[in-house]
Every structure is written in structure tokens, then in C-alpha cells.
Amino acid sequence: MRYTIKEQHRKVIVEGIIDFELSDTFECGQCFRWNREEDDSFTGVAKGKLINIQKKGKQIIFDNTTKEEFLNTWIDYFDLDRDYGRIKKNVAQNDAIMEKAILHGRGIRILNQDEWEILISFIISSNRAIKLIKKSIEALCSRYGKFIGTYNGKKYYDFPNPEELVGKSIEEIKASHTGYRAKYIVDTTKMIMEKQIEIYDLKNLSTTDARKELLRFSGVGPKVADCILLFSMNKYDAFPIDVWVKRVMEYFYLPDAATLKQVQVFAKKKFGDYAGFAQQYLFYYARELGIGK
């Protein structure tokens, strides 16, 4: 797929990107640090950079960046060189339910996010509402992350790296409203600093082996491990099962009160190597439908 790229005054204007909608991509549950502005653009920090993105007709405008950064960083981060048309065709098969879910989330792209940030973010996510997860992560960033810049009068901070978190007490971490997960964050940060697990090498392992390693971290269980694999390691056969996905699978495909194992086996058989994409379409669709409330 080819697009045209123009640069002017710290703005990069791109035409020709298909299968990419900002709200679908930023609100399908894979990320926590992108926020909608009043003009329906989105502002966020990723890769240590602060940008704002807006869609205007056929154009997508990346503000506060350069053409070089777009080519070197944002194409990869937004997964823009992947053919989502082919993915959607494969996931949809002849399933009317999946076709509806895909239509609703037609503009989803699975971001290539930082392993460490996703590790800590999803440890924080366990058993909490998304609004509160975002609140905790922002508190951690503004407290311990580097100041990146200001946009629309709002200050932005990078996600703190392991060096910036290590040595903080459980009580200090708790000040970011993490509750009992503070201990998991402290312990996991220590494991990273001691190089007990090389988080940035795990993507070179098979999904099964990388998952096994992730499960050694404090606060990482099956669901969080699958999120890390899918959202930061290109492991698209991972299928994270949270309360929403479990409910939507029970609603459409399986008996009520299905076990996690049943859901997992069914998803692997039905979606195979594309399970992660299917999961995102289903999660986003389930939340749209409000299934289970």
C-alpha cells in the first residue's frame, strides 16, 4: 500500500492510508495514553514523543513531528504497512457475527507498543475499570516520567523507564492509586533491573516460550501475558480473555458459564494465527453492544 507524505511546519500530512480510524484504534482497548481532544483529534505520548493526530477527509495530519520521524517511527508504531484488508477477510470467514464486529472496528490497527510500558500498564489493569487504569498510569507518568512537552496547554510526560521506577517503595507507588498491584510493580521492576528476564528479547521467542517467561513476573497471569504478547511483541496468535471477551464469546458462540479453557480452545481453533485481531474486533464490539450489563 502506498501513500503520499507532505511535511510543513512540524506537521506531516499523509494521504492514501486505508483501514485506519483514530477512534477505533485508540478506543479498542489496546492503549491507555491517547486522549480525544475537542476537535476529535487525539493527543498522546509514544516512543518518547508527543504528537497529535487528526483525520480530515482523506488526509491524516500528524502534528508535532517530521517526515523523517513519520517514516522511522510512526509507520511502525501504527502498523501502517500491514494489509488489514487481508486480515479482515481471513478473520471474517463466513461468520456473520465476526463480519459485524469487523465492520464496527474496521479502522482498528494493532499498535506496536513498548514492551516495558505494556508490561507495567497491564499489571495495573487487572481487575479494574479502564477509566481508573488510565488515571493510575497518568499519575505514574507525571510523577516519575520525563517531561516531554506541552500541547494545547496541557503538559505531557513519558512513561517512566525501569531506572526511574526502581527503588521506589510500595507506598510511593500506591500514591498512583494502584492498590495492591503496587507490590507487583515493585517486584517486576526489580526483576527487569536485575535482568532476570530480558523483556526486549522475548519477541524473538515463540509465542508459547515468550508467554512462559512473562508468567514469571509478579502480577502477570494468563490474560496480562496475552496482552503483552499481542500489543508489544507482534504475537498475533495471542487471544487475551478478559470479562468482556468472555461474555461476548458466551453470548455468540459458547454456552453461558463457559470456562476460560473452553473459550481459549474455541478461539484458537476458530481464529488460529489471527486470534489476536479477532479478539480486538470482539472486545470493541462487546463494549459497543454493552454485553453483560
Next chain:
DNA sequence: TACCAGGAAATCG
């Protein structure tokens, strides 16, 4: 007020 939230760890049988 009671219940629930993108679950995991500890404990039980």
C-alpha cells in the same frame, strides 16, 4: 449501599 472493574496470588479440598 452493594457491586463491579481488561485478574492474579494465595489458599483450599
Next chain:
DNA sequence: CGATTTCATGGT
């Protein structure tokens, strides 16, 4: 082993 209970905390 698999199944059940406990764990902070804020929103509704």
C-alpha cells in the same frame, strides 16, 4: 491438581 477466596480502590 482444579476450584474458591482474597486482594485495594474508585465509579455507578
